[in-house]
Amino acid sequence: MAQDTAQQETAVPATPARGLLPLVLPALTVGVGASLLYLGVSGLAEQLEHVLWRNLPDALGVGRYSVLWMLVVLTATGVMVGLVVWKAPGHAGPDPATLGLAVTTPLPPSVVPGLLLAAALMLAGGPSLGPENPVLVTNAALAFWLGRRIAPRLPGGAWVALAEAATIGALFGTPVAAALLLSEALAGQPIRGLLWDNVFGPLIAAAAGALTTTLLARPSLDLDLPAFGRPDWGDLLSALAVASAGALLGMASVYAFPYVHAAFRRLGHPMVALPAGGLLLGLLGALGGHLTLFKGLDEVAVLARNPDGWSAGQFAAMSVVKLAAMLVAASCGFRGGRIFPSVFIGAALGLCAHALVPAVHPALGVAAGVLGVLLAVTRHGWVSLFTAAVLAPFPAILALLCVASLPAWLLVTGRPQMQLHPDGTAIR
Numbered sequence: 001m002a003q004d005t006a007q008q009e010t011a012v013p014a015t016p017a018r019g020l021l022p023l024v025l026p027a028l029t030v031g032v033g034a035s036l037l038y039l040g041v042s043g044l045a046e047q048l049e050h051v052l053w054r055n056l057p058d059a060l061g062v063g064r065y066s067v068l069w070m071l072v073v074l075t076a077t078g079v080m081v082g083l084v085v086w087k088a089p090g091h092a093g094p095d096p097a098t099l100g101l102a103v104t105t106p107l108p109p110s111v112v113p114g115l116l117l118a119a120a121l122m123l124a125g126g127p128s129l130g131p132e133n134p135v136l137v138t139n140a141a142l143a144f145w146l147g148r149r150i151a152p153r154l155p156g157g158a159w160v161a162l163a164e165a166a167t168i169g170a171l172f173g174t175p176v177a178a179a180l181l182l183s184e185a186l187a188g189q190p191i192r193g194l195l196w197d198n199v200f201g202p203l204i205a206a207a208a209g210a211l212t213t214t215l216l217a218r219p220s221l222d223l224d225l226p227a228f229g230r231p232d233w234g235d236l237l238s239a240l241a242v243a244s245a246g247a248l249l250g251m252a253s254v255y256a257f258p259y260v261h262a263a264f265r266r267l268g269h270p271m272v273a274l275p276a277g278g279l280l281l282g283l284l285g286a287l288g289g290h291l292t293l294f295k296g297l298d299e300v301a302v303l304a305r306n307p308d309g310w311s312a313g314q315f316a317a318m319s320v321v322k323l324a325a326m327l328v329a330a331s332c333g334f335r336g337g338r339i340f341p342s343v344f345i346g347a348a349l350g351l352c353a354h355a356l357v358p359a360v361h362p363a364l365g366v367a368a369g370v371l372g373v374l375l376a377v378t379r380h381g382w383v384s385l386f387t388a389a390v391l392a393p394f395p396a397i398l399a400l401l402c403v404a405s406l407p408a409w410l411l412v413t414g415r416p417q418m419q420l421h422p423d424g425t426a427i428r
Contacts, residue, residue, distance in 0.1 A: 023201035026151060027162050031208025034139040034166035038209075039217055041116055041135060045123035049294075052124055065290035070126070071282035074293075077125025078278025081118050081334060085270040088114025096335050097261050097420045099133050101168075101380065102185065103160050106144035107137060118335040126293040127281055128325035128344075129336025132171055136337075139163040162205040169206030170213045172221065172387075178206035180382035221297075221390045223304035223347075225363035228394040236400060238360045239368045242353045243404035246346050246372020247411040249319070253327050254376055254418045258426050261331040265424060270333055277332025281325055288321030295336070296322065296344030300391075303344075307351050307362040315352035319345050330418075338418060342377045343387065346370030363392035364400065371401055372408045377418050381409060 052073050057064045085092045090111030107115070119134035140163040147159035161182075168178040182199050213219060267273040285292060291299045303310070303318075310318075326341040350369030354362045367388040374384035385405055389398050416426035 022154075023158075024204060026147065026154060026159070027166075027201045027204035028208045030139075030143050030147075030159070030162040031166040031169065031205040031210075032212050033142070034135075034163060034205070035170035035209040035212035035216075037139060037142075038131065038135045038167065038170045039213065041120055042123070042131060042217075045120045045131075048120065048124035049126075053126075065285075065293075067286040070285040070290070070293070071279065074126055074278040074282035074285065075275055076278070077121060077127065078275035078281075078332070078334075079271070080121050080125075081278075082271040082274035084114050084118045084121065085274065085333060085335075088117070090114060091270075092118040092335055093134070093137060095333065095420075095422070096129075096133060096337075097257070097330055098422055099137065100417075100419045101132070101136065101164075101181065101337075101378070101383075103137060103140040103164060106156070106160055107141040109141060109145045112138050112141055115335060122329075122334045122336050123295065125278070126285065127278070127329040127334045127336065128293065128296065128322055128341045129329045129334055129338065130295040130297075130340030132167070132337035132339055134335045134337075135171070136164060136167040139167045158201065161202050165202035166205035166209035168209075170209035172210070172390075173214050173219045174210050174390075175203055175206035177383055177386050178210075179203060180386055181380060184380055184382055221387070222393055223301060223366065223391050225304050225307070225366060225392050226361070228361055228363045228392065228397050231396045231400055234359055235361065235364055236403065238353070238357075238364055239397075239400040239404035240407060242350055242360065242365050242368035243372040243375075243401070243408040244411060245353070246349055246369045247376045247408040248372075249323065249345065249349060250342065250373040250376025250418075251412060251415065253323050254416055254426070256327060257331065257418050258416075258420060258424055260327050261420060262424055264332040273332045274334065277328050277334065280328050280332075284321050284325045284328070288318050288325070292318055292322045292325055292344075295340040297340050300344050300347045303347060303351060304362075304366065307354060307366075310351070310355070312352050312355035315348050315355055319348035319352060322348065338377050339374065339387070342373045343370050343391070346373035346388075347391070349373065363394060364397055367392040367397050367401055368404050371405060375405065375408050376412045379412065379417055381405065 057069050062069050092114040093111050115134050140160045143159040143163035144156055165178040169175045264273045322345045346369035347366045350365030354360045354365045371384055371388035388401055419427045
């Protein structure tokens with residue numbers, strides 16, 4: 001009897017349905033809006049990319065990805081983004097090196113136009129960053145600002161949480177990634193009520209964002225790699241080795257990040273740092289080839305369509321050059337995120353392993369490489385595992401990835417992260 005009473009006293013009270021229903025409409029609205037903003041920025045960047053990398057070089061009679069054209073476009077992109085960062089209200093948001101996948105303080109709405117313009121120019125011009133951070137920060141700023149005026153009874157933090165979940169759902173085309181990210185965020189915080197009560201609204205926002213993206217753009221992270229059958233002990237060894245190598249490669253960029261960032265910071269002005277960064281990115285593009293430009297998802301698909309089309313040395317070179325390009329782009333001030341370039345780095349590493357040791361299945365190599373690099377760069381275990389799994393969606397690979405994530409995590413946990421404090425020191 002006493003034991004039953006103790007269990008009743010420690011039971012977590014559930015939120016009644018009438019307490020959750022008011023979240024439905026705000027969550028749906030934020031989810032659809034976040035997806036539309038993401039698709040709008042991506043569509044604008046894609047049109048500008050066609051002009052810069054197809055129409056203009058064809059009209060001028062130069063090679064689309066000639067060394068000269070890469071140097072011109074990437075340096076010019078640095079100049080244009082530098083102008084925006086210099087002159088736009090709020091300087092196009094905070095230093096991207098200080099940002100992760102969580103929004104702590106929403107930006108004022110006046111900063112949003114400059115941030116979106118800088119992100120669109122970056123995506124079109126070819127620097128090795130993705131759209132996730134600018135879009136996430138923008139959606140959080142707009143949701144917070146509009147939500148506090150339309151529904152002031154809902155706490156401001158709830159609007160930010162809805163925007164974060166909606167953006168992740170829109171980016172990945174599924175609410176699963178947002179759910180995993182939410183579970184990681186809540187694990188380190190005291191929560192009131194049941195877990196599903198706390199994630200109810202954000203999951204609706206993530207689902208609305210994912211469905212909107214899927215219906216309008218039909219994205220897919222599946223690389224259509226060769227089918228993977230029944231695993232054996234060699235496959236387990238391959239997964240452990242490639243994931244650990246990916247984690248070590250990613251950690252190389254993490255340890256270099258504060259030093260590269262400090263070097264660009266010493267240049268003192270965005271109109272110096274960003275053009276210099278653009279020039280360096282052009283030189284890296286000339287070294288690694290045009291596949292090492294841009295955010296990396298389309299380029300990963302090119303590699304996956306022909307996993308035996310390059311030598312081990314070429315895959316290794318692309319992986320290292322892309323890593324350096326991401327490091328430079330993130331350090332000099334381009335507005336963008338580091339998840340999608342990390343996918344390219346890990347995929348190239350995995351295909352390098354396949355080229356060196358043909359017994360390493362290409363699908364397993366890609367998934368394990370992506371897992372290791374993402375663990376080092378993001379420190380989000382569930383999101384890293386999910387991203388790696390959806391690139392090669394074979395049930396047997398998922399089990400191998402779960403095991404391979406353990407030694408890879410031991411290599412990265414407790415060490416500096418690829419995110420800096422405002423003073424330039426690494427976050428741990």
